[in-house]
Amino acid sequence: MSYKGAPGTKVKKAFLTLVVLALLAVALQSLVFSGANFTSTRGNPGNVFTAGTLSHVNSKDGQVVLNAANLRPGQSLNGSLTITGGGDFSARYTISKVSLTDTPASPALSAALTLTIDDTTGAAVQEWSGAASTFSSVTIDTIAPGATRTYRFTLTYPTATAVPALQGASMALRLQFAGVQQ
Amino acid sequence: MKRMKVLFGQRRMQVLLTLAVLLVAVSVVIGSGANFTSQSANPSNVFTAGNLSHSNSKNGAYILTASLMKPGDTVTSSVTLTNNGDIPGAFSFTKTMGTNVLGLTGGDFRTKLDLTIKEGATTIWTGKIGAAIPAPNMDLGTWAPAATHTYDFTVTFPDGGSGGADNAYKSAAITVVFDWTAVS
Numbered sequence: 001m002s003y004k005g006a007p008g009t010k011v012k013k014a015f016l017t018l019v020v021l022a023l024l025a026v027a028l029q030s031l032v033f034s035g036a037n038f039t040s041t042r043g044n045p046g047n048v049f050t051a052g053t054l055s056h057v058n059s060k061d062g063q064v065v066l067n068a069a070n071l072r073p074g075q076s077l078n079g080s081l082t083i084t085g086g087g088d089f090s091a092r093y094t095i096s097k098v099s100l101t102d103t104p105a106s107p108a109l110s111a112a113l114t115l116t117i118d119d120t121t122g123a124a125v126q127e128w129s130g131a132a133s134t135f136s137s138v139t140i141d142t143i144a145p146g147a148t149r150t151y152r153f154t155l156t157y158p159t160a161t162a163v164p165a166l167q168g169a170s171m172a173l174r175l176q177f178a179g180v181q182q
Numbered sequence: 183m184k185r186m187k188v189l190f191g192q193r194r195m196q197v198l199l200t201l202a203v204l205l206v207a208v209s210v211v212i213g214s215g216a217n218f219t220s221q222s223a224n225p226s227n228v229f230t231a232g233n234l235s236h237s238n239s240k241n242g243a244y245i246l247t248a249s250l251m252k253p254g255d256t257v258t259s260s261v262t263l264t265n266n267g268d269i270p271g272a273f274s275f276t277k278t279m280g281t282n283v284l285g286l287t288g289g290d291f292r293t294k295l296d297l298t299i300k301e302g303a304t305t306i307w308t309g310k311i312g313a314a315i316p317a318p319n320m321d322l323g324t325w326a327p328a329a330t331h332t333y334d335f336t337v338t339f340p341d342g343g344s345g346g347a348d349n350a351y352k353s354a355a356i357t358v359v360f361d362w363t364a365v366s
Binding site for chain 2: 037038039040041042043044045046047048049050051052053054087088089154178181
């Protein structure tokens with residue numbers, strides 16, 4: 001038994017209001033968070049990128065190729081080394097001067113000596129020749145991985161360039177082989 | 183008296199019969215329910231789900247790959263995607279970096295190789311291959327059914343200069359995964 005305004009009716013109304021609010025909340029949540037959709041996916045895996053490597057072996061790496069002590073006018077001395085291509089690429093090699101030291105600086109022995117660089121892998125092929133003091137660099141050959149080439153360095157003391165002041169003079173020439181991949 | 187009862191009984195029977203007939207008649211009148219009707223129907227209200235799918239010309243395989251790269255090298259390749267479903271889809275792609283092997287002296291391909299993705303003359307994305315694309319993915323727009331898009335991928339190993347400037351990257355290696363997604 002209840003009547004409008006009775007405490008029981010108010011409780012029922014409040015309960016009904018809560019139920020309606022709860023249903024609305026559930027409905028709204030469905031609207032906001034449903035996010036249902038179809039999807040389609042495809043993949044492209046395994047896109048791999050690797051760098052190659054380039055190296056070479058110098059048979060006299062860090063060593064003296066030619067030690068021409070007590071070189072006299074009219075005399076020649078030579079020494080050889082072997083370059084073996086390595087890594088993944090053929091490379092074009094260059095021989096370049098790293099440093100040149102004359103003692104005394106003047107007159108310079110390097111100006112009197114002739115430097116000749118030959119490729120002696122097969123029949124000798126001259127790569128460069130001139131006064132040692134003028135050598136800067138020379139591009140030699142392309143060497144494939146595993147291939148080997150031999151280079152001969154010759155120092156000549158021409159009698160025409162010999163002067164008494166060069167007695168006891170010395171020269172130190174430091175060279176470098178460098179390859180650039182082709 | 184007895185006759186009266188008989189008569190009365192007969193009379194009552196007649197009344198009852200009359201009432202019964204009336205009831206049947208009324209029942210017929212009330213219960214007939216005869217009327218005109220008009221009907222129409224809308225049958226076969228069929229609801230079918232659309233299908234969203236797409237094809238990838240190189241699905242499950244690499245788009246481009248390059249081994250033994252050296253400075254200055256460039257590789258290019260293309261991939262074609264088609265919305266082969268029957269509803270429009272919002273397409274996007276993601277780029278995920280896989281294995282990363284540093285070069286012999288520490289060079290990192292993720293920050294060296296350049297990646298460019300173009301559709302025709304339009305650049306979709308360009309940057310270092312390891313750089314993040316816009317999160318959470320690269321939006322490619324909404325494609326109608328049967329729409330086809332071809333993307334050209336280019337990866338370049340920039341030449342850092344002479345004198346072995348890129349020596350750090352010797353033997354470097356990376357793997358990249360491209361995933362394409364369509365959402366209805």
